[in-house]
Amino acid sequence: MKWFLDLFSSTLGRKLVMALTGLFLITFLLVHLIGNLQLLHNDGGRAFNVYAEFMSTNPIIQTVSKANFAFILIHVIWSAILSRKNRIARGPEGYAVSSSKSSIWSSRNMGILGTIVLVFIVIHLKDFWAQMHYGGIATVDYDGKVVRDIYTVVVEWFNVGWYVALYVFCMVGVGFHLWHGFISAFQTLGLNHMKYNPVINFVGKTFAIVVPALFAWIPVSMFFKF
Numbered sequence: 001m002k003w004f005l006d007l008f009s010s011t012l013g014r015k016l017v018m019a020l021t022g023l024f025l026i027t028f029l030l031v032h033l034i035g036n037l038q039l040l041h042n043d044g045g046r047a048f049n050v051y052a053e054f055m056s057t058n059p060i061i062q063t064v065s066k067a068n069f070a071f072i073l074i075h076v077i078w079s080a081i082l083s084r085k086n087r088i089a090r091g092p093e094g095y096a097v098s099s100s101k102s103s104i105w106s107s108r109n110m111g112i113l114g115t116i117v118l119v120f121i122v123i124h125l126k127d128f129w130a131q132m133h134y135g136g137i138a139t140v141d142y143d144g145k146v147v148r149d150i151y152t153v154v155v156e157w158f159n160v161g162w163y164v165a166l167y168v169f170c171m172v173g174v175g176f177h178l179w180h181g182f183i184s185a186f187q188t189l190g191l192n193h194m195k196y197n198p199v200i201n202f203v204g205k206t207f208a209i210v211v212p213a214l215f216a217w218i219p220v221s222m223f224f225k226f
Contacts, residue, residue, distance in 0.1 A: 019188035021071040022181050026207070028068050029174075033211055039218055045151025046142055053147035056132065072121065116173030123166070127157055158222040171216040178208035 035055065038048040055061050128150075131137065137148045157163050182204035186192055192200065220226075 120170035
């Protein structure tokens with residue numbers, strides 16, 4: 001047990017935690033996007049409401065969801081610890097050299113990007129998750145099955161201009177965070193090889209562009225009634 005505690009109290013251990021929780025959150029992000037794309041169905045919100053009801057009542061999904069909250073918290077805490085240790089280790093001069101020559105912008109600013117992502121998560125939970133669970137949402141009947149009308153709540157928020165702009169801005173932050181984080185997670189876990197690195201880089205960068213772009217497209221298309 002001591003070796004386990006020593007590992008996860010070390011810098012390497014913290015990086016492993018960041019990589020593992022990051023990959024889990026990436027998977028969750030993809031599943032969440034598939035669900036959110038139901039908002040674009042021209043069915044008055046039926047597909048999305050049915051999806052949301054299933055996700056919020058299925059015990060397996062709820063267990064995974066609670067684990068996701070824990071992983072987000074761990075990811076944020078470990079990120080703050082690693083960022084602080086890196087700043088101390090580099091010092092002001094080392095940081096200047098590293099910033100200008102040896103790393104890309106997204107990797108140098110993962111702390112800032114992570115903060116943007118965290119702010120988005122808090123706002124998202126307040127306006128949707130909390131509303132869904134504690135807001136007294138109206139219900140709709142689909143062929144005898146009564147579900148909560150989450151779609152109407154989403155439509156209300158996605159018709160507010162500043163909220164849509166904030167959502168898009170946060171998705172840009174998510175994209176930059178993924179641009180470095182996706183590939184970095186594989187490297188930390190040792191899942192990199194000269195033969196496969198080009199594929200990992202392509203998939204990682206494609207994911208970092210396409211997934212946030214689709215998330216951002218949903219409120220934009222609903223706001224402008226595309």
